[in-house]
Amino acid sequence: MVSIISLIGAPGSGKGTYGALLASRLIDASFISVGDILRENSSRNKHIAKVLNSGALVDDALVNAAVLQCLEEKIHAKRIANTNQKYRIILDGYPRTDRQASLLDKWPIELHPKLAVQLDVPERICLTKILGRRKCILCNKSLNVNGVLDEFGFDMPPMLPDDNSDECRTLNCNPVHWKKRDDDTIDTIQFRMDVYRRETEPVLQYWEEKGLLLRFIPYKGIKEIDNLVSLIEKRIGKST
Numbered sequence: 001m002v003s004i005i006s007l008i009g010a011p012g013s014g015k016g017t018y019g020a021l022l023a024s025r026l027i028d029a030s031f032i033s034v035g036d037i038l039r040e041n042s043s044r045n046k047h048i049a050k051v052l053n054s055g056a057l058v059d060d061a062l063v064n065a066a067v068l069q070c071l072e073e074k075i076h077a078k079r080i081a082n083t084n085q086k087y088r089i090i091l092d093g094y095p096r097t098d099r100q101a102s103l104l105d106k107w108p109i110e111l112h113p114k115l116a117v118q119l120d121v122p123e124r125i126c127l128t129k130i131l132g133r134r135k136c137i138l139c140n141k142s143l144n145v146n147g148v149l150d151e152f153g154f155d156m157p158p159m160l161p162d163d164n165s166d167e168c169r170t171l172n173c174n175p176v177h178w179k180k181r182d183d184d185t186i187d188t189i190q191f192r193m194d195v196y197r198r199e200t201e202p203v204l205q206y207w208e209e210k211g212l213l214l215r216f217i218p219y220k221g222i223k224e225i226d227n228l229v230s231l232i233e234k235r236i237g238k239s240t
């Protein structure tokens with residue numbers, strides 16, 4: 001039996017990082033990002049590629065079909081490999097609009113998310129974190145050179161190569177190799193934030209009404225992962 005957990009958060013809230021961590025901490029879980037599904041589809045579909053590059057949202061029906069197909073394939077593969085086993089899928093970025101939520105209502109009931117986790121991070125912090133994002137061109141490591149420490153309790157240190165065993169140190173990478181993403185500019189970030197506020201925030205209401213919303217404030221960034229794991233297990237049970 002599958003339990004899908006929908007992950008919601010503004011650009012820069014740490015959804016991708018948290019999603020991957022959750023998948024490694026929760027028992028028998030995997031992580032699916034709608035961004036990745038769409039990027040995969042965009043190699044075959046020029047329309048999707050164009051919209052993705054503009055930072056706008058891809059048409060809801062198109063996203064819906066791509067996500068549903070990906071989930072069904074994933075579940076089918078799991079069934080063949082191991083019948084009756086419980087497992088979880090962390091779904092990052094769906095549904096992102098009210099229209100997507102109403103399309104999701106028509107999915108087979110077993111695919112309906114059992115829980116929606118909102119990473120609730122103030123916009124100014126998201127902005128700081130996005131502007132600090134870097135990727136090492138030598139070793140491919142994701143880093144963040146910006147930290148946050150404020151009077152509201154947020155304490156998120158920069159994400160840098162951590163010790164001597166870290167590849168980004170042993171390869172002698174250094175900050176000149178750490179590059180920003182082309183689309184991480186103030187203008188595109190602001191645009192993505194506006195889209196989130198307008199299109200995605202209303203979806204929180206949808207989950208609230210179903211009694212499935214778990215709002216989580218990651219004050220100390222990824223150090224809060226254990227707290228989030230136990231909150232999720234309290235809501236949907238352990239998988240063993």
Ligand SMILES: [Zn+2]
Pocket residue numbers: 136137138139140141167168169171173174177
């Ligand atoms: Zn490196």
